Amino acid sequence: xxxxxxxxxxxxxxxxxxxxxxxxxxxxxxxxxxxxxxxxxxxxxxxxxxxxxxxxxxxxxxxxxxxxxxxxxxxxxxxxxxxxxxxxxxxxxxxxxxxxxxxxxxxxxxxxxxxxxxxxxxxxxxxxxxxxxxxxxxxxxxxxxxxxxxxxxxxxxxxxxxxxxxxxxxxxxxxxxxxxxxxxxxxxxxxxxxxxxxxxxxxxxxxxxxxxxxxxxxxxxxxxxxxxxxxxxxxxxxxxxxxxxxx
Amino acid sequence: xxxxxxxxxxxxxxxxxxxxxxxxxxxxxxxxxxxxxxxxxxxxxxxxxxxxxxxxxxxxxxxxxxxxxxxxxxxxxxxxxxxxxxxxxxxxxxxxxxxxxxxxxxxxxxxxxxxxxxxxxxxxxxxxxxxxxxxxxxxxxxxxxxxxxxxxxxxxxxxxxxxxxxxxxxxxxxxxxxxxxxxxxxxxxxxxxxxxxxxxxxxxxxxxxxxxxxxxxxxxxxxxxxxxxxxxxxxxxxxxxxxxxxxxxxxxxxxxxxxxxxxxxxxxxxxxxxxxxxxxxxxxxxxxxxxxxxxxxxxxxxxxxxxxxxxxxxxxxxxxxxxxxxxxxxxxxxxxxxxxxxxxxxxxxxxxxxxxxxxxxxxxxxxxxxxxxxxxxxxxxxxxxxxxxxxxxxxxxxxxxxxxxxxxxxxxxxxxxxxxxxxxxxxxxxxxxxxxxxxxxxxxxxxxxxxxxxxxxxxxxxxxxxxxxxxxxxxxxxxxxxxxxx
Numbered sequence: 077x078x079x080x081x082x083x084x085x086x087x088x089x090x091x092x093x094x095x096x097x098x099x100x101x102x103x104x105x106x107x108x109x110x111x112x113x114x115x116x117x118x119x120x121x122x123x124x125x126x127x128x129x130x131x132x133x134x135x136x137x138x139x140x141x142x143x144x145x146x147x148x149x150x151x152x153x154x155x156x157x158x159x160x161x162x163x164x165x166x167x168x169x170x171x172x173x174x175x176x177x178x179x180x181x182x183x184x185x186x187x188x189x190x191x192x193x194x195x196x197x198x199x200x201x202x203x204x205x206x207x208x209x210x211x212x213x214x215x216x217x218x219x220x221x222x223x224x225x226x227x228x229x230x231x232x233x234x235x236x237x238x239x240x241x242x243x244x245x246x247x248x249x250x251x252x253x254x255x256x257x258x259x260x261x262x263x264x265x266x267x268x269x270x271x272x273x274x275x276x277x278x279x280x281x282x283x284x285x286x287x288x289x290x291x292x293x294x295x296x297x298x299x300x301x302x303x304x305x306x307x308x309x310x311x312x313x314x315x316x317x318x319x320x321x322x323x
Numbered sequence: 324x325x326x327x328x329x330x331x332x333x334x335x336x337x338x339x340x341x342x343x344x345x346x347x348x349x350x351x352x353x354x355x356x357x358x359x360x361x362x363x364x365x366x367x368x369x370x371x372x373x374x375x376x377x378x379x380x381x382x383x384x385x386x387x388x389x390x391x392x393x394x395x396x397x398x399x400x401x402x403x404x405x406x407x408x409x410x411x412x413x414x415x416x417x418x419x420x421x422x423x424x425x426x427x428x429x430x431x432x433x434x435x436x437x438x439x440x441x442x443x444x445x446x447x448x449x450x451x452x453x454x455x456x457x458x459x460x461x462x463x464x465x466x467x468x469x470x471x472x473x474x475x476x477x478x479x480x481x482x483x484x485x486x487x488x489x490x491x492x493x494x495x496x497x498x499x500x501x502x503x504x505x506x507x508x509x510x511x512x513x514x515x516x517x518x519x520x521x522x523x524x525x526x527x528x529x530x531x532x533x534x535x536x537x538x539x540x541x542x543x544x545x546x547x548x549x550x551x552x553x554x555x556x557x558x559x560x561x562x563x564x565x566x567x568x569x570x571x572x573x574x575x576x577x578x579x580x581x582x583x584x585x586x587x588x589x590x591x592x593x594x595x596x597x598x599x600x601x602x603x604x605x606x607x608x609x610x611x612x613x614x615x616x617x618x619x620x621x622x623x624x625x626x627x628x629x630x631x632x633x634x635x636x637x638x639x640x641x642x643x644x645x646x647x648x649x650x651x652x653x654x655x656x657x658x659x660x661x662x663x664x665x666x667x668x669x670x671x672x673x674x675x676x677x678x679x680x681x682x683x684x685x686x687x688x689x690x691x692x693x694x695x696x697x698x699x700x701x702x703x704x705x706x707x708x709x710x711x712x713x714x715x716x717x718x719x720x721x722x723x724x725x726x727x728x729x730x731x732x733x734x735x736x737x738x739x740x741x742x743x744x745x746x747x748x749x750x751x752x753x754x755x756x757x758x759x760x761x762x763x764x765x766x767x768x769x770x771x772x773x774x775x776x777x778x779x780x781x782x783x784x785x786x787x788x789x790x791x792x793x794x795x796x797x798x799x800x801x802x803x804x805x806x807x808x809x
Contacts, residue, residue, distance in 0.1 A: 085746065088797045089756050090790065095797035111801045116746040122739060124695060126717030130743035137747070162714075220697035249654045253694025255735065260692060261782040262347045266658040267694070268786065296787030299772055 339665020412609020
């Protein structure tokens with residue numbers, strides 16, 4: 077199977093290890109990966125801040141870059157949510173009929189990582205080993221827009237050695253919200269503190285998620301507070317084996 | 324007088340501070356946050372249990388959404404039908420284009436009755452048009468009769484929630500307010516004693532005041548009926564004892580058929596207070612000779628609603644049945660409480676409704692008072708896609724900014740405009756990454772983390788660290804790997 081990797085601007089710049097883990101994981105599962113070097117950003121930051129005109133150009137760019145891809149895999153739930161939930165409205169507003177048709181043909185082939193593994197590859201056991209206590213943060217867009225549901229839990233259940241902690245108020249936002257974390261920094265921080273209390277109460281070693289944006293927020297506070305917990309994208313856990321440690 | 328919530332914030336959007344500023348003030352109040360968090364946890368837990376036991380919850384939501392959209396598509400016709408049926412049953416219907424007109428109509432009606440006092444059932448519309456201070460200035464004292472509203476009125480406090488308006492005040496604070504305002508030195512904070520104090524205070528009003536003002540939860544076009552749901556029975560008293568009754572109702576509150584109440588009432592009680600049924604549901608149609616108020620008036624309030632109705636994405640705001648499930652589920656509201664929103668409508672629904680009622684001239688920070696987590700949309704009993712409307716309003720705010728000269732001094736604005744140019748080409752993006760790496764090196768400590776950034780970045784680093792940029796981006800790694808022939 078061939079799949080094209082949309083790594084996202086955020087992961088490319090700040091979390092390249094997540095991208096490398098996705099490559100290691102998917103190649104291990106027999107997927108042939110492409111990487112479209114012209115990729116930049118899905119436009120979520122612009123759209124969510126109200127810069128819709130700017131988001132138009134990113135949406136158009138995404139469709140044009142990937143319209144010929146067999147499958148697009150994206151290790152970021154909020155970027156997939158942007159494409160699936162916001163692109164239809166954005167593209168309708170643009171009134172470009174050809175673009176709309178190409179988008180509609182493309183969107184069923186766009187997968188978030190856990191969707192790709194479970195729905196498309198049909199695997200739950202990816203052959204991973206990660207002998208740590210882990211808490212899973214269910215990112216809002218993964219829960220409420222993509223409806224990822226049990227998928228990440230199914231994957232984690234099959235990871236050897238992984239001790240999954242139960243998180244209270246699992247569906248409550250960590251307070252990141254993109255530019256919200258800066259525009260409303262104080263409220264965002266208060267939400268973060270509340271989230272962190274639940275996360276730290278699990279006494280896990282690692283906090284994982286399918287979205288590095290939440291993890292950057294949680295991880296930034298953990299580092300500031302010497303909290304003794306680290307963040308790690310689920311792809312990195314799934315990529316690690318007995319012989320190859322997590323990236 | 325000492326307030327339970329020090330540092331009062333105006334709930335008039337024209338004078339309220341920007342949300343981030345007001346919110347910061349609220350965040351510094353541990354008592355308020357404790358009260359809000361506790362109250363919301365209780366309501367949320369009750370609601371959660373009741374939603375699970377209702378197997379057709381999602382179908383009910385879909386039905387309610389369809390009914391409300393149908394109403395909005397045919398609003399004029401249903402309002403006229405309501406007017407005809409209500410009038411035929413002996414009621415009088417008045418149309419108010421804006422707040423000033425509504426206030427004047429109500430004042431004139433009260434003056435016709437020579438009323439100097441009026442009792443009130445909790446009504447959001449009267450708060451929206453700031454009716455109480457207006458009446459007071461005209462020499463008419465308005466007495467709230469809902470327990471929470473009494474607490475606010477006697478304590479000179481502002482409401483912080485649309486269903487549980489005094490949820491930011493706890494029991495011992497209520498005791499203080501009652502003891503002071505009612506002259507009851509030995510009052511304890513036992514709920515029974517507190518409600519008894521309120522009951523004694525109220526009973527006199529119910530028996531002596533000849534006129535009442537209410538809002539309405541629904542109007543039924545088919546029958547000309549007005550519906551109010553409540554928990555305390557104070558509404559029932561107001562609806563039966565006075566001679567004159569005035570109901571101030573937003574034009575969007577109409578339902579086509581009596582039967583539609585079946586769907587709405589099931590959703591409303593569960594969503595609002597986590598009850599299968601609210602204790603008192605009052606339905607009345609016009610005037611019944613010899614029973615209840617003999618002068619009955621409905622004031623239909625537009626006040627910006629028809630303008631919202633004309634807008635494609637925003638019109639769903641008017642589906643709202645004011646249950647407050649959105650604010651109870653909102654992680655932002657949970658931290659700040661309602662006053663930070665600077666409006667009588669707080670929480671997610673307030674964040675979309677208030678700026679629209681203000682024609683986007685005021686409350687422009689409210690559409691940004693959300694992390695877009697989507698919890699509000701998930702619980703909304705009439706399926707208002709609040710995140711979608713927030714985004715629409717944000718784009719209107721940005722479009723206003725695009726015309727302002729000051730935009731060139733706004734780092735957020737500039738940053739996003741530049742980012743758009745950067746993301747337009749791969750080389751631009753990669754050049755920006757290289758520049759960012761060089762620029763951030765100065766702020767990166769030996770452990771590879773950034774602890775403090777200047778300017779807008781300080782908003783991030785005031786509470787969180789930031790990992791320094793890795794030496795190699797993913798696309799660089801991929802290129803090396805490909806070169807090595809992997």
